[in-house]
Amino acid sequence: xxxxxxxxxxxxxxxxxxxxxxxxxxxxxxxxxxxxxxxxxxxxxxxxxxxxxxxxxxxxxxxxxxxxxxxxxxxxxxxxxxxxxxxxxxxxxxxxxxxxxxxxxxxxxxxxxxxxxxxxxxxxxxxxxxxxxxxxxxxxxxxxxxxxxxxxxxxxxxxxxxxxxxxxxxxxxxxxxxxxxxxxxxxxxxxxxxxxxxxxxxxxxxxxxxxxxxxxxxxxxxxxxxxxxxxxxxxxxxxxxxxxxxxxxxxxxxxxxxxxxxxx
Amino acid sequence: xxxxxxxxxxxxxxxxxxxxxxxxxxxxxxxxxxxxxxxxxxxxxxxxxxxxxxxxxxxxxxxxxxxxxxxxxxxxxxxxxxxxxxxxxxxxxxxxxxxxxxxxxxxxxxxxxxxxxxxxxxxxxxxxxxxxxxxxxxxxxxxxxxxxxxxxxxxxxxxxxxxxxxxxxxxxxxxxxxxxxxxxxxxxxxxxxxxxxxxxxxxxxxxxxxxxxxxxxxxxxxxxxxxxxxxxxxxxxxxxxxxxxxxxxxxxxxxxxxxxxxxx
Numbered sequence: 001x002x003x004x005x006x007x008x009x010x011x012x013x014x015x016x017x018x019x020x021x022x023x024x025x026x027x028x029x030x031x032x033x034x035x036x037x038x039x040x041x042x043x044x045x046x047x048x049x050x051x052x053x054x055x056x057x058x059x060x061x062x063x064x065x066x067x068x069x070x071x072x073x074x075x076x077x078x079x080x081x082x083x084x085x086x087x088x089x090x091x092x093x094x095x096x097x098x099x100x101x102x103x104x105x106x107x108x109x110x111x112x113x114x115x116x117x118x119x120x121x122x123x124x125x126x127x128x129x130x131x132x133x134x135x136x137x138x139x140x141x142x143x144x145x146x147x148x149x150x151x152x153x154x155x156x157x158x159x160x161x162x163x164x165x166x167x168x169x170x171x172x173x174x175x176x177x178x179x180x181x182x183x184x185x186x187x188x189x190x191x192x193x194x195x196x197x198x199x200x201x202x203x204x205x206x207x208x209x210x211x212x213x214x215x216x217x218x219x220x221x222x223x224x225x226x227x228x229x230x231x232x233x234x235x236x237x238x239x240x241x242x243x244x245x246x247x248x249x250x251x252x253x254x255x256x257x258x259x260x261x262x263x264x
Numbered sequence: 265x266x267x268x269x270x271x272x273x274x275x276x277x278x279x280x281x282x283x284x285x286x287x288x289x290x291x292x293x294x295x296x297x298x299x300x301x302x303x304x305x306x307x308x309x310x311x312x313x314x315x316x317x318x319x320x321x322x323x324x325x326x327x328x329x330x331x332x333x334x335x336x337x338x339x340x341x342x343x344x345x346x347x348x349x350x351x352x353x354x355x356x357x358x359x360x361x362x363x364x365x366x367x368x369x370x371x372x373x374x375x376x377x378x379x380x381x382x383x384x385x386x387x388x389x390x391x392x393x394x395x396x397x398x399x400x401x402x403x404x405x406x407x408x409x410x411x412x413x414x415x416x417x418x419x420x421x422x423x424x425x426x427x428x429x430x431x432x433x434x435x436x437x438x439x440x441x442x443x444x445x446x447x448x449x450x451x452x453x454x455x456x457x458x459x460x461x462x463x464x465x466x467x468x469x470x471x472x473x474x475x476x477x478x479x480x481x482x483x484x485x486x487x488x489x490x491x492x493x494x495x496x497x498x499x500x501x502x503x504x505x506x507x508x509x510x511x512x513x514x515x516x517x518x519x520x521x522x523x524x525x526x527x528x
Contacts, residue, residue: 055329
């Protein structure tokens, strides 16, 4: 499809996705609108997972939870369908990645609950507006993500390490990047680590566990934010019977405005 | 007990409460420490109630949820006991206030889940530090609370009106009061209404539904914040089999520092 005609309206983009016409990361799409991570579990795990999110608001800031059996997030995107409106999904069984699929119609059952949690794409728009360039967006690659040694706060059967995303920030813009992202606790908020990857268990900054590597230049510092992929690391660790998520970088695009989720 | 020897340490105060030596509102006690609202429900309602809180973060900002059957909030106050450590509790059955009691040992069962949610006492310390006086603290009365016409976002069986608390603020300090409380989304955050009680269904500012009336002077504006008593209005409306709460103004005093819950 011609890039110049690619829509910027969330619903129009979701329609393209539903029709199978989008097969890339949603980074940079629908600028100014909230994008969300997806986690789906059966009802019997819903309380534990919601509690897990509440105990880990930096990696898992809850934006919406659907009614049991409903695939429509009525607050963030009325009329949408979480079974089809994400370009790529992951299906985990007993902690193992079983499949990557472009829709989850065959997996959906009436006892499922869907969780949408905040995604760093939200604060990225604010960073760019504040004059802080983000190279993975300029180069159209997926942000590098690392499984850290920071434990999450467990809830019932859910436990595991926090996943972080890394952005190289110019040394004289680090303070500003903390200020800007602090305004958005619903999309991971302030960084969890600045400048010292080894302290959080990252041995090689050039070898992310997910996403693509990005060079940290000599006038830059690696800055780490809690990442919405954390539930997938938790799924691998906690082995629930079934957990369906988005594929990293392939998010759910909502109708909500980023700035509505700022605290100041 | 002699007011001059009253402790300021949270654990020491909880010990006095546990021994039945405190029979007044906890307002102003342990300044700088987080105080919390309490809601206890049976496990089968825990997911719905947690979801209700998530959908209504201004009146019901979740600070901690205990494990099923546990009366110890291990994050906010290790070693404490939610059955005894609040001066006064309310027991609601099928939406009716059945009893006000000073401990809930006889009601506690092993399938209960306790929710602690943020209380405006937290941002009150910040307001006072910012030079904004609060008359209900100066006069040692309970803040006036009103049941509004603002609907909460329902979740499962939980629905009902939002309760707000009112503080008269000097006209030239209203903007500052918005700024200061915006830093504390975990304790209700920014006001929900400024200066126009009728718009949110309050007919007579001198007749609060809960707490005690406070005069709004001619150089002041009534400012309304979402209130942690909201779950009690919801309980009356939604009629769960059993809900146990703190009595308005009689809060759970935690070991957590207010400023740790600010976003900036």
